[in-house]
Amino acid sequence: MAPLAESARPSVSNTKVAAQAESHVEVEEVLDPELQKYLDTNPKQGLSKEEAEKRLLHFGRNEMTDKKVNPILKFLSFFGGSVSILLEIATIISAVAGDYTDFGILIFVLIVNACIGFIEESKAENALDALKNTLALNSRVWRDGRITEIPSAILVPGDVIILRIGDIIPADCRLLGLDASGEPSSGSLQIDQSALTGESLPVTKGKDGTAYSSSIVKQGQMLAIVTKTGPHTYIGRAAQLISLTNEQGHFQKIVNSIGNFLIGITIVMVLIILIYKTAGLKESFMTALKQVVVLTVAAIPIGLPTVMSVTMAVGAKQLATKQVIVKRLTSIEELASVSILCSDKTGTLTLNELTLDKPFLAYKQSTSENPKGCGQQYTNDDLLLNAFFASEPGAQDAIELAVRRASLSTVDVLKQMNQNHSIDVPGFKITSFTPFNPVAKYTEATVKNLQTGATFRCIKGAPHVITHMAGGHSLADIAVQEFALRGLRALGVARTTDEKMEQFDVIGMISLLDPPRPDSAATISRCKDLGVSVKMITGDQLIIAKEVAQRLGMPRTILDATRLSDPSLSEKQLIERVEKADGFAQVIPEHKFRVVELLQKKGYLVGMTGDGVNDAPALKKANVGIAVHGCTDAARSAADIVLLSAGLSTIVDGILCSRAIFQRMRSYAVYRITSTIHFLIFFFITILAWNFSIPDILIIMIAVLNDVATLVISVDNTKTSTKPDKWRLGQLLTLSLVLGLLLVGISFAHFFVARDVFLLPIEQVQTVMYLQISSCPHFVIFSTRLPSWFWENTPSFTFLFAVLSTQVFAMFLSIFGVPFLQIASMSAGPGVVPSSACRCLCLIFLDLVKVLIIRHWSFELTAQLCPTPTRREKLRQRQASRQVQERVERSVGKVRTVVNVVSAAAALQGNVNRERLPNDSSDMV
Numbered sequence: 030m031a032p033l034a035e036s037a038r039p040s041v042s043n044t045k046v047a048a049q050a051e052s053h054v055e056v057e058e059v060l061d062p063e064l065q066k067y068l069d070t071n072p073k074q075g076l077s078k079e080e081a082e083k084r085l086l087h088f089g090r091n092e093m094t095d096k097k098v099n100p101i102l103k104f105l106s107f108f109g110g111s112v113s114i115l116l117e118i119a120t121i122i123s124a125v126a127g128d129y130t131d132f133g134i135l136i137f138v139l140i141v142n143a144c145i146g147f148i149e150e151s152k153a154e155n156a157l158d159a160l161k162n163t164l165a166l167n168s169r170v171w172r173d174g175r176i177t178e179i180p181s182a183i184l185v186p187g188d189v190i191i192l193r194i195g196d197i198i199p200a201d202c203r204l205l206g207l208d209a210s211g212e213p214s215s216g217s218l219q220i221d222q223s224a225l226t227g228e229s230l231p232v233t234k235g236k237d238g239t240a241y242s243s244s245i246v247k248q249g250q251m252l253a254i255v256t257k258t259g260p261h262t263y264i265g266r267a268a269q270l271i272s273l274t275n276e277q278g279h280f281q282k283i284v285n286s287i288g289n290f291l292i293g294i295t296i297v298m299v300l301i302i303l304i305y306k307t308a309g310l311k312e313s314f315m316t317a318l319k320q321v322v323v324l325t326v327a328a329i330p331i332g333l334p335t336v337m338s339v340t341m342a343v344g345a346k347q348l349a350t351k352q353v354i355v356k357r358l359t360s361i362e363e364l365a366s367v368s369i370l371c372s373d374k375t376g377t378l379t380l381n382e383l384t385l386d387k388p389f390l391a392y393k394q395s396t397s398e399n400p401k402g403c404g405q406q407y408t409n410d411d412l413l414l415n416a417f418f419a420s421e422p423g424a425q426d427a428i429e430l431a432v433r434r435a436s437l438s439t440v441d442v443l444k445q446m447n448q449n450h451s452i453d454v455p456g457f458k459i460t461s462f463t464p465f466n467p468v469a470k471y472t473e474a475t476v477k478n479l480q481t482g483a484t485f486r487c488i489k490g491a492p493h494v495i496t497h498m499a500g501g502h503s504l505a506d507i508a509v510q511e512f513a514l515r516g517l518r519a520l521g522v523a524r525t526t527d528e529k530m531e532q533f534d535v536i537g538m539i540s541l542l543d544p545p546r547p548d549s550a551a552t553i554s555r556c557k558d559l560g561v562s563v564k565m566i567t568g569d570q571l572i573i574a575k576e577v578a579q580r581l582g583m584p585r586t587i588l589d590a591t592r593l594s595d596p597s598l599s600e601k602q603l604i605e606r607v608e609k610a611d612g613f614a615q616v617i618p619e620h621k622f623r624v625v626e627l628l629q630k631k632g633y634l635v636g637m638t639g640d641g642v643n644d645a646p647a648l649k650k651a652n653v654g655i656a657v658h659g660c661t662d663a664a665r666s667a668a669d670i671v672l673l674s675a676g677l678s679t680i681v682d683g684i685l686c687s688r689a690i691f692q693r694m695r696s697y698a699v700y701r702i703t704s705t706i707h708f709l710i711f712f713f714i715t716i717l718a719w720n721f722s723i724p725d726i727l728i729i730m731i732a733v734l735n736d737v738a739t740l741v742i743s744v745d746n747t748k749t750s751t752k753p754d755k756w757r758l759g760q761l762l763t764l765s766l767v768l769g770l771l772l773v774g775i776s777f778a779h780f781f782v783a784r785d786v787f788l789l790p791i792e793q794v795q796t797v798m799y800l801q802i803s804s805c806p807h808f809v810i811f812s813t814r815l816p817s818w819f820w821e822n823t824p825s826f827t828f829l830f831a832v833l834s835t836q837v838f839a840m841f842l843s844i845f846g847v848p849f850l851q852i853a854s855m856s857a858g859p860g861v862v863p864s865s866a867c868r869c870l871c872l873i874f875l876d877l878v879k880v881l882i883i884r885h886w887s888f889e890l891t892a893q894l895c896p897t898p899t900r901r902e903k904l905r906q907r908q909a910s911r912q913v914q915e916r917v918e919r920s921v922g923k924v925r926t927v928v929n930v931v932s933a934a935a936a937l938q939g940n941v942n943r944e945r946l947p948n949d950s951s952d953m954v
Contacts, residue, residue: 060256067187068203072252073211075171075189084185091184091200091258107143115292119322126319134729168199171252176209188255192218194425196246201262202253206236209250217467219248219426223375223568225263225618225643231427233467243642248426264642283362283756287698290762291705295328298713305717323725324712328705340697340743344690351682352673360669363652364683365691366634368753370556371624371647373639374567374577374612377657377677378553379543383431386517388412389508389538394526410440412537414454416522417443418474419489421464422452428520431541432489456480470494471521475530486525492538495521499533512540516573542576548678550581555681560752561636565612566621568643574614587612590620593627604631621647634753638677640664655680688749693742695756696814699765703809706769708802711776721780723795723802724851731803734835745828748815759891764882768809768875775871776801792853799852800843804836805871812876816883819876 060068067084070076076084108117120135168181171189181199184190191209192198198220208214217235222244231247234240240253242262259265299321306317341362345355355361375381390412393405417436420429437447446454453459456479463473471490477483488495492509496502505521512519520539526532553563565583567574574587588610593603607627613620621637625647628635637644637651640660645667648654656668658675665671672679708731715721722728776798783789783797810832812819846854889907892900 064186064256068254068256070187070189070254072171072189072205072207072254074174076185076187077173081172081183081185081188084187085183088185088261089259090182092182104143108139113139113143115296115325119325122318122322126315126322128319128322169193171211184255184258186255186258190253190255191250192240192246192253193250194246194248198240198242198244198246198253200242200255200259201257202240202255204234204236204238204240205252205254207252209252211252214251215468216249216251218246218251221245221247223381223641225641235467283758286758287702287761291328291702294706295325295709298709299325299328302713302716320722320725323728324709324722328709340690340693343743344686348683348686351679351686353679353683353686354671354673355669356671357669360653361687361690362694363634364636364670364687365754366756367561367636367653367684369562369564369628369633370636370638370680371564371566371621371628371651372637372677373641373644373657374565374569374574375543376640376659377638378549378565378581379545379577381543381659383427383518383541384544385413385431385435386540386542386544388540389505389512391502391505391535391537394534407536412522412539414440414443415487415524415536416489416520416539417454418457418459418476418487419472419522421462421472424464426465428518428541432520432539460484465490471498484530486530486533487522488524488533489520489522492519492521495523495533496535499523499535502535505535505538508538512538514572516570516576517542542573545577545580546676548676552677552681553581553583556684558751559681559684561684564610564624566616566624566647567612567614568616569614571614574612578612584611586610587614589614590616590624593620593623600627600630603627618643618646622650625650638680639668685749688754689747690743691754692747692749692816693745693814695754695761696810697742699761699768699813700810702762702765703768703772703813704807706766707772707776710769710773711802714773714777715780721791721794723799726850727795727799727852730850731799734803734839741825741828741831742810742814744825745814746822746825748817748822757886759895760883760886763886764879767878767882768813771875771878772805772809772871775805789855790853793855795851796843796846796853796855800839803839807832807836808872809875811872812879818880819872 107113116135116139120132120139123129123132123135166181167178168184169176169178169191170184171177171191172179176191184200189205190199190202192202192204193209204218206214208216217233218238218240219231220234220240221231222241223231225241225244239256240246241264242257243264257263257265302324303317303321306320307314341355341358344361345358348355348361372378388409390407390409393407413432413436416432417440420433420436422433424430437443442455458477458479459474460477461475463469465472469490471488471494473486473488475484475486478485488498492505496505509519509521517540520541522536522539523533524536526534556563563583565574565578565581565587567577571587571589575585578585578587586609588606590613592606593613595603598606604627607624608631613624616624621639621644625635625637629650629652634652636653636655637647638655638657639645639648640657642661642663644656645661645663648656648664648667648669653670654668656664656671657677658672660668660671670683712722779801780794780798783794789797811824814824815822842850842852843855846852889904892904
């Protein structure tokens with residue numbers, strides 16, 4: 030690497046930039062003044078047994094608390110909801126009316142639906158238990174003047190605990206700057222709190238620093254005094270956020286909306302029929318009640334949740350083959366509608382391991398050994414070899430591991446050492462080694478070259494220390510500043526160049542970064558193509574976040590998360606700020622939770638990825654929480670989807686699969702609403718006008734056979750959209766209503782032809798209408814399965830076979846008749862020919878209507894037909910945005926016109942000049 034020019038020197042001071050690079054996310058430690066009096070424990074004595082028991086009663090146990098719901102009450106709660114309540118009413122009426130067949134069917138459906146909901150809910154509600162498992166089980170503590178080991182659950186504020194390398198910190202505590210015996214120590218602790226804050230590097234904390242529960246001690250030993258326990262700790266706040274998140278899922282809201290719409294029109298119509306039939310004692314109340322109950326049961330979308338659940342279950346199995354495990358089935362549908370994906374950076378977009386980036390290489394100084402050495406640049410091998418000499422073997426420090434790993438894989442002589450499994454570098458001998466200490470801030474090794482016999486010293490450590498020991502190095506200082514401005518951590522390397530081993534020469538500066546995963550940039554680009562915006566969230570500093578964003582090909586509009594708590598901004602302004610940002614830096618769990626919450630208030634369906642305890646609240650809050658490979662138990666339990674392979678590339682598979690599943694569910698919803706509207710309106714009119722209906726058993730058969738046949742829609746072929754899917758309930762209900770009314774007209778055509786043209790007896794008219802109502806609406810699903818023309822995508826063989834089989838079955842019943850099912854036989858002529866022709870003509874006609882409605886339906890039309898304050902505001906914003914875009918396009922058009930005119934003029938001038946040139950080149954000589 031060439032030396033940095035002086036002109037590249039940034040205006041910011043070296044000290045300030047270095048401080049930014051070394052800083053880390055620190056959550057404000059707020060201690061209640063009342064709590065301070067509990068923190069004056071003698072470090073060499075600790076608490077007495079009696080005092081500890083008293084404080085345990087006052088503060089409670091050091092564990093997460095959660096409210097347990099009685100399993101029986103929880104199971105009974107799944108019998109609520111509008112669809113279930115209406116079915117329960119129908120069940121009671123069936124029992125009173127003595128219709129025990131319908132009673133048994135309804136009881137079975139209610140219990141099965143409740144069992145499915147109970148099992149799925151139980152699987153997804155163990156996040157708090159996982160958070161408990163992240164705590165240390167036992168702790169070493171000073172009690173009654175001696176060190177003892179006690180369960181971490183009975184720690185109390187004021188307890189003096191010993192923290193050592195490898196320990197999981199059992200509670201929030203303040204470091205005392207004392208060793209295990211209580212004597213003053215100048216050492217510090219290296220603490221890995223990445224699972225809590227999302228930082229990619231362990232942080233160094235000394236006396237009076239705060240160590241948080243569930244973080245891990247990577248290096249050092251020190252006494253600490255417990256300040257907060259249980260739900261009052263940093264991780265306890267995360268648990269409280271999870272327990273507060275109990276919102277109804279997006280999919281459940283959609284199903285309820287569809288169900289409520291169908292139930293509303295069903296109740297109104299059957300009540301009118303019931304009043305009409307019982308008025309004037311035309312029929313007994315019980316007879317009329319039994320008839321309308323059967324009609325109600327056939328019209329209620331009892332199969333809607335079942336068909337959609339089966340469809341999603343099949344999709345979950347498909348995703349499992351792609352290393353995507355679905356914990357909550359409804360999250361598949363919600364993933365199809367996700368338009369914003371908030372992704373944790375550390376361990377998700379990046380590898381969560383330090384690697385060496387492009388270094389700064391200095392120029393050699395002239396020495397007695399090499400008087401012509403000045404002007405020659407050190408090589409990358411020189412830098413890594415000397416850094417390796419000054420690295421501590423066996424150290425688990427992230428920086429040491431990164432340096433040794435890079436050196437062993439790059440430098441030829443070290444590759445040979447690695448292949449031979451040797452502990453000595455070939456040709457060199459390390460005669461002494463001084464490990465890192467926080468005062469000197471560097472490691473040192475004395476090395477002997479076995480070939481020349483020369484001995485030299487190598488040092489590696491904090492850049493400003495290394496350059497100071499080398500007598501200063503302006504270019505190296507500039508390099509450190511540039512590294513810091515890009516979020517890279519710098520590490521200086523130098524060696525002695527004189528025989529007395531006193532004069533150090535800077536070899537270069539190593540730059541360290543947690544690099545992006547190889548597939549992250551491509552995944553983000555693919556998500557963008559699919560209409561999903563990715564926002565990066567990290568606990569690292571703003572400059573680090575911007576550097577990673579640039580390497581991922583993302584915009585660098587990164588927001589410092591502390592600005593999310595600006596009291597001078599309204600919630601609307603905060604939402605706009607979050608919406609425009611491409612990422613957030615220096616976040617804590619509350620910030621991640623807040624980002625998801627604000628985006629949801631704007632109307633977005635939000636996906637959240639993460640792997641740590643700090644991600645668990647946001648994973649629970651998001652519409653779709655995605656725990657990535659290598660996640661903690663807390664993240665896995667709070668999430669809806671778990672990725673088994675590293676990185677985010679499998680998310681694209683999940684999005685594509687979920688959108689295919691969404692299209693299947695939407696096509697079934699349109700078909701089911703259309704069928705219900707057709708069914709209800711036709712019989713509503715025929716019962717009131719001519720007292721005509723078909724036998725109850727045939728009504729039940731239509732409902733059961735048609736819903737069973739459409740179960741295979743879960744394996745049907747489909748077309749995936751290139752943008753996030755939306756239910757668009759206004760469009761869906763309008764389309765269903767129009768198609769349903771058209772089917773009513775077709776059914777009346779059959780009714781009048783059978784009764785008035787063929788003059789069939791009433792029993793055969795009932796058979797004709799059974800066949801028509803069973804088959805003609807069923808063929809609508811061949812149209813509704815696609816938003817475009819039905820011939821653009823071929824249905825799967827399984828789907829085609831299942832639908833056609835039910836229709837052939839119904840046709841044979843109608844032709845030959847089944848007395849015990851009250852189906853009168855009719856000839857094949859009026860049965861097969863008109864029915865088959867009608868199906869084909871209806872399919873073509875209804876598909877044309879469907880395409881026209883979908884093409885001409887827009888949000889503007891919805892806002893005009895059914896205006897609400899939210900829709901009016903959204904429409905106003907769209908119109909303003911469109912006007913701005915049109916002005917920009919007009920300006921660009923004018924600029925292009927000017928450019929074209931100038932280009933044409935230049936071309937014309939060029940032609941004129943060429944015409945003036947002589948034809949023969951010899952004339953130019």
